[in-house]
Amino acid sequence: MADCMQEWPEPVVRVQALAESGLSAIPRCYVKPPCDRPVPPPPAAEAQLEKDLSDDVSIPVVDLGELLADGAAVGLGSAVTEAVAAACREWGFFQVVNHGVRPELMRAAREAWRGFFRRPLAEKQRYANSPRTYEGYGSRLGVQKGAVLDWGDYFFLHVAPEAAKSPPKFWPANPGNCKEVSEEYGGSVVRLCELLMRVLSVSLGLEEAHLQRAFGGAGCGATLRANYYPRCPQPDLTLGLSAHSDPGVLTVLLADEHVRGLQVRRGAGEWVTVQPVRDAFIVNVGDQVQILSNSLYKSVEHRVIVNAREERISLALFYNPKGDVPISPAPELAAAAGGGPAAPLYPPMTFDEYRLYIRKKGANGKAQIEALKGQASPEN
Ligand SMILES: O=C(O)CCC(=O)C(=O)O
Numbered sequence: 001m002a003d004c005m006q007e008w009p010e011p012v013v014r015v016q017a018l019a020e021s022g023l024s025a026i027p028r029c030y031v032k033p034p035c036d037r038p039v040p041p042p043p044a045a046e047a048q049l050e051k052d053l054s055d056d057v058s059i060p061v062v063d064l065g066e067l068l069a070d071g072a073a074v075g076l077g078s079a080v081t082e083a084v085a086a087a088c089r090e091w092g093f094f095q096v097v098n099h100g101v102r103p104e105l106m107r108a109a110r111e112a113w114r115g116f117f118r119r120p121l122a123e124k125q126r127y128a129n130s131p132r133t134y135e136g137y138g139s140r141l142g143v144q145k146g147a148v149l150d151w152g153d154y155f156f157l158h159v160a161p162e163a164a165k166s167p168p169k170f171w172p173a174n175p176g177n178c179k180e181v182s183e184e185y186g187g188s189v190v191r192l193c194e195l196l197m198r199v200l201s202v203s204l205g206l207e208e209a210h211l212q213r214a215f216g217g218a219g220c221g222a223t224l225r226a227n228y229y230p231r232c233p234q235p236d237l238t239l240g241l242s243a244h245s246d247p248g249v250l251t252v253l254l255a256d257e258h259v260r261g262l263q264v265r266r267g268a269g270e271w272v273t274v275q276p277v278r279d280a281f282i283v284n285v286g287d288q289v290q291i292l293s294n295s296l297y298k299s300v301e302h303r304v305i306v307n308a309r310e311e312r313i314s315l316a317l318f319y320n321p322k323g324d325v326p327i328s329p330a331p332e333l334a335a336a337a338g339g340g341p342a343a344p345l346y347p348p349m350t351f352d353e354y355r356l357y358i359r360k361k362g363a364n365g366k367a368q369i370e371a372l373k374g375q376a377s378p379e380n
Helices: 015-020 044-056 079-090 103-117 121-125 178-203 210-214 287-292 356-361 367-372
Strands: 061-063 093-097 136-138 153-160 221-229 241-244 250-254 262-265 271-273 281-285 302-304 312-320
Touching: 061 079, 079 093, 079 178, 103 153, 103 178, 103 221, 103 250, 103 312, 153 178, 178 210, 178 221, 178 250, 178 281, 178 312, 210 287, 287 367, 356 367
Parallel strands: 061 093
Antiparallel strands: 093 281, 136 153, 153 221, 221 312, 241 302, 250 281, 250 312, 262 271, 262 302
């Protein structure tokens, strides 16, 4: 890997330590340009009106219960498949309930990571990460010197497949159950991703196993990022996580149960704040689904806002293709309307190559996938 990936370009500052130092203004390196700042909350008198309006737009909720019964088949035209297809076309995001992951395990995983971030700074620093693998305790994405930073820290690990799991030295020793709970949680969420891959395949009119096979079968990977967004004295000037689409296949997010923060960009460009449903996961499709579906389903930009009153925590599980498999649009979906000659929009690329972009440049909207569009040569 290139040299610039060996070390962070500037000394790493933990946002949590900054926030806990009691500063009243955020350092300049966290101040976003005006076009990227969140819109400040409305004045009190307008707050109710704003609430009424925002209650009308919300990402769809899909009940997966009927798919979890023994031997249940994923049917084309079934209510679940149709709901997922509509959500992917209209939003790129949906919430799932009755998804098969135990609510107690979800809570235990979130609390284990909350416990980690509450440990003393010196202890957390033992897991400081480097841009070479990102595994461990981190406070920035991307290695561009002078970049405007986000108001958040994180912990990043590989959780699947078994052979790719992060080695023991990367896992926090405290809380004592963090590794065990995270491994069980990771396994359960990976099974949910495998189910969702079947649903997505069928919803695209493909054979049920198509996506899983195309993304590398049992070699598909999963990484876990525990995000920690401290209180921020000037939340109108910064973001917890800048706008981006996810580079992988699917992301399954366990959001904070009390504090909102995730915003999803809608077609006309407005940002919608997600209100998580109790015990639900928030799911979004990543760039690899956009590529494989030849843009029938699009990955969608999202970002995180912070606030002055409460810290926020979230767990994002990224389900990714096997790193060395070239991914390109499925020929069935790349056929021009009317069954004419194939018209793939994206050139083949492995995920190992694809994810270097976000690792170098950090969160950068949909710049990467948009730059690739139209680059496929006719013989692809
Ligand atoms: O914290 C959140 O709500 C979203 C996190 C996210 O988008 C990410 O980790 O990529």
